[in-house]
Amino acid sequence: MNLQMNEPLPGFDRPVEVLRACHRRLRGCLETLERLHAHVPEHGADAEAQAAAQRLLKYFHASAPHHHADEDEDLFPRLRSLGDQPDCHPQLPDWLDRLTAEHETLENGWSRLEPDLLDIAEGRDAPLEGAAEWIEQYRRHLSLEDEAVLPLAEHLLDADQCRAIGEAMARRRDLDPEPHD
Numbered sequence: 616m617n618l619q620m621n622e623p624l625p626g627f628d629r630p631v632e633v634l635r636a637c638h639r640r641l642r643g644c645l646e647t648l649e650r651l652h653a654h655v656p657e658h659g660a661d662a663e664a665q666a667a668a669q670r671l672l673k674y675f676h677a678s679a680p681h682h683h684a685d686e687d688e689d690l691f692p693r694l695r696s697l698g699d700q701p702d703c704h705p706q707l708p709d710w711l712d713r714l715t716a717e718h719e720t721l722e723n724g725w726s727r728l729e730p731d732l733l734d735i736a737e738g739r740d741a742p743l744e745g746a747a748e749w750i751e752q753y754r755r756h757l758s759l760e761d762e763a764v765l766p767l768a769e770h771l772l773d774a775d776q777c778r779a780i781g782e783a784m785a786r787r788r789d790l791d792p793e794p795h796d
Contacts, residue, residue, distance in 0.1 A: 627781035627790070631768050634690070637682045638757050644674055645750045648728075651735070652746040660735045668736040675725055681787050683718045686760075689783045690768060691715060697771045710764055717756045724749040 625632040651667045658664065691711045698708055728749060731741035772780070785791065 627785040628778065630685070630690070630777055630781040630784055631765055631772070633781070633784060634682070634685065634765060635761070637678065637685075638761055640674065640678070641682070641753070641757060644671055645753055647671060648743075648746055649750055652743045652750075655735060655740060655743065660738045660740050664735050665738055668732045672729070672732050672736060675729075679725070681784075683722070684787060685780075685784045687715055687718060689780045693772065693776050693780060694764070694768060700771060703771060704763070704767055707764070707767060710759060714756065714760060714764065717752070721749070721753055721756065724752065 624636050627633060647667050648671060651664055651671070654667075655664055660668075691714070694707060695711060697703055704710075724745065727745055728743060731743045734741040735743075
């Protein structure tokens, strides 16, 4: 149940790449949660399960809230403003509405899983009820973002728009948005 969180993030001067890296980390979290969900019924909240639950809790407390805000407050509004461009996909507004609504649904699903993960992290068995459905929903969500929305963002956003998005993302994390050599 190893969760790789040490992949370095690209610089915030490349915000779409930062989002892609976050998605890779999220997919890793989903794989870890899937393995944990299968592990606990057989092995209980052993040391391996506790460590995995602690890593998941850390990630979803520290990084996931920023990620949804990056999209809902910065990326999606900028993409909406470009919806009238001739090379913009006609379904983009519907996709953005769907993804924004799914963020709330996914956060609510996390709220239901979190108490069980807290129990497991402290060595108490817990069923992780609803984990499989939540994992599948999150994977579908990430697929739409990765396969449709982020490629459009790369195509539609100019350098100034990317810089503004990246600066907002860095500020959200209390980081310096400028890359350093």
